[in-house]
Amino acid sequence: MLPGQSTTTSGHRGGSRRSQVTLIRDHQACIPLTRILGDGDIVVLLTPVVAPAQPDVGGGSDPFEPFGRALAARHPWIRHVPYTSRNGMTGTHAGFIKRAKAVVFVISGPPSAGQSSQVEMGLMARMIGEQRPQIIVACQNVHDLGLIEANFPTIVQLPGYTSSDLQSAAAVLFGEVTATSTGTTGLDVQSLMIEPKFWPPENWDGLNVVPVHELWNQCLPDQFHLEKFPLQSLLQRDGYAMHFVVRLPENREVVGFCATYTTFVDREGERLIGSLAMIIVKPAYRRRGIGLSLYDHALKQLKRIRGVDRIQLGSTFPRLLSGIPAASASEGWFRRRGWQMNGQAPGRGQDICDWILNIDDWPSSGLSAASAGLSFRQGTFDDFNLIADFIEKESARKDHTGWYDQYMNLANDGRISDIVLGLEQSQIIASALIYTPNEASSLAQDLPWARTIGSDVGGVACICIADGNPAMTTSKDTAMIRLLDACVTILKEQGMRRVFLDAVKGGYEGFQSMGKLQDPNYDSLNINVTFSKGFKNGRYIKIYGSQ
Template sequence: MSTGTYWPAENASGFYPSGSSERPIGTVLWDYQNCIPLTQIPTRDKPVLLLTPVVVPPAGSNPADDRDPFEILGQTISGRNIPIRHVPYTKAKGITGVHVAFVKRAGAVIFVITHLAGTDNLLQLEFAELVARICESRPFILLVCCNLAGRNISNTHFRTLVHIAGYTNADLLVAATLLLDSDPGLPMPADTQGRLDAEPAWLVQSWAAERDLMETCALWQACLPYQFHLNPSTLGSLLKRDGYALHYVVRESTRGALIGFCAAYATFADSSDVALIGSIAAVVVHPEYRRQGVGSSLYDAAMSKFGRVRGVQKLHLGSTFPRLLCGFTAEMADASQWFARKGWPVNMQGRGDQGGLVADWILHFTDLTGVMIPYSGLGYRQCYESDAQQVLDLEHRPPATTSHGFGWYDQYARTIQSEHIGDIIVGFDNGDTIVATAITYIPGQQSPAATDIPWPGSLNDNVGGVTCICIRVSTNFANDPIYEGADVGLSRDATIANLLYACYRALSGKGMTSMFLDGISFGDQVLMSLGFRKWAEYGPVWREI
């Protein structure tokens, strides 16, 4: 057998305590995922994936035994009625698309490493890091079957680490016992324990308003541009959302100061009462504690929670409603690359289902241009209770200024059910069919939009807001008598312009002097022609769970 394609056998005799040279040792060094024993992982129809290297059998093995050295580990685990899928990986090919497919179908992954010495042998650790990223929220267990002395194994990348002396049958039976029975294992030799340099483990706690709000606000203001600063009252109202807020904090162990915060939400995607969007709204870490695993610990906690929330089908970097940030700003380039390393498609803007950049716009009414707005053929008024069914029919009147309307149905439904139903502006045709809608709001009021979008109020009490602009799908314009002979794109722009003018009249009638538009990804020319200017620009990122 040529050893060029295989990792060679190692002598693990130095791992045995003095006086116990025939006694295999092992331990669970840490398990921050709480996934050991394996029997507590709900596998159902998803097996545990066992990824093992193709290696030369350990010294002392029976030459006539041509079985995979790790077969005994898989058999022992499956003997506890845990479905197991054993898939080898090789030194030459590493982790292939086949492995990725198996990971995606697995309920949990056990990745085995047998070699850490030498540049060539560090490949196994690199393969493990790759698989850990592919796992996303799935439990990932790193099983190390070699000397760990002097090795810096990151507990932010590897949230569960099991160590055994080697990969003889006896060693692997020890590993099976650790994985199945939650036995903490036999003590490691002092020299091995002392030289195992792991990154500090950060204690992640669920966010509690009474305990954490003031420090969270201070951290927010210390880390974000001044434009996005919020006072404790406003930030608290956005974060305290019982039922769908999934926030976490990390505190410094010595002084107890709050040094990291993750804001996350699980909110309704559309009119379905089961489809949810999981949003990572922000991961904020104090500058002095960056690059020490704080952000990864917070992120892992949120992603793990999303994996356990029933109905979460899509993930979002940014937030829908309540609206903190739509995505990354230009000042957050380092953060975007941090998420890219965690598997988010941050460089796919404008391709696939990612959509393009998203912007917030503001119009000071003194800047409203005298441009002639083409007649759209529609009438505009406040929403009545009798309009409710038509207004909620967003399937035929989708978002007009952005690619994604996640959370918009819920925003309209909550507004209709409130005393602020008149904040909805509708555009209707000659047959009284509603063709266009938008939601206006006044800072400080308790309307759904006003409590979900903080930025107008952060600018000035006289800045009103407009959100969730919807118009009838473009194919209907060409077939609608009121647009006969008109250019479809022009008619669409005319409808948006007329709708915004109706919103301007509604807001100015309530004493507002400016108008704030959020989450706009197209229609820039229309907005600039009216006198709007861009206030902020974001790069939202989406992915499947």
């Protein structure tokens, strides 16, 4: 048996048949449910719409209705909501899950031809439920269903979904039957574990983005979802991108994807940084070696490229993600492979996050007024050499990889006015890049997240404040505030109502002197200037690293 696995045999109320219930694992320590439930706590029971398991149960009855009644007899706040293979998890299901203390998700069996997988629907319900306890009740051998690979934390196995099976399961979930380890028909460890193996990665030709797009949105939380064509634009970059897939040999289905890029470090064009931008594996096929096969292959290919002297986790430009989403289960996986994430230095797992500013909340006057020789304006072609020198020096000092390319691309495209400068006397002390979501600039194409929020969201990126310049008398906070004010003013004139600040290091750092901040994940604060950490109702904090 697996560690912590136990087998229980119990009768059911009003029947003679005895049914075996196997607790495969309970990493959440939520069984019995009485351990976590109080009066008024809602439990959502999600069951598939399937034919009855017993011939004598007819009339189109829901075969899982006895399960709902058995649970409700023990805890009156059960909400039984069926789901279908066609519709999957809908807004109705999401609403119930968000109000629940715990979720019991029933999987009756593998999908029939043309149907969606109940396992994948369970993964979607788990994603919606976030940290809520979720109990998978499998009415078939978990190995046949692929549940071990899907990595659900709590799994109960039944031999079927007859009324007696479901009555027994309800008794186990509420602790009326004590699970023991005396059974002899428990699952064999070897039947549950699939030995990881090497899966040969293939170069992705970029011609069919649909399976990669589906895999992307299936594997990532909602706030990281992208439409098909923006994702395709980010991935198809001749000369800069090199991506790989793993396919199932029997039907060529894409079950794993890895994206990598290379970017010039400086104006010399000889040093490159390699980006291991994304590795995603279809949930039902995880823990089989697919991710490791992609990882090893991608690193090997990046190291073969002449000029690559550093590899980072996450991508700079084009921006998929800057690294690993905070609190991701993948962090430990990368740590075990040598990635340093102590947050003590650049390239060592520092936190960064994106911010949204409502322009109407920004002070309307006074911030950007010139004083003591300090001025802010859009760049001109006469500034080209000064900008190139400033960005190369400061981005190297601060480890801002890929920034030099972004500044030079805008200048070379004739969009040098999208570079906003802060000057003390005639010397550049600060700079930033601006863009609007619907324009054709290279920066707007490389940074997709502002336009996923709305057409009225402009962007500010690559904010650079001089550091270590003895001739600079302006404080860094002052330069930051007034530079941002200049960017906000220009974007407002271009019709924007909100501003997206890209990849700010250190969370709140750099914005404290502008007033208290608003974080939608915590209690609202009394503020002067309103920022919102994250977007689309989700935190957007990322961790990045390098080797």
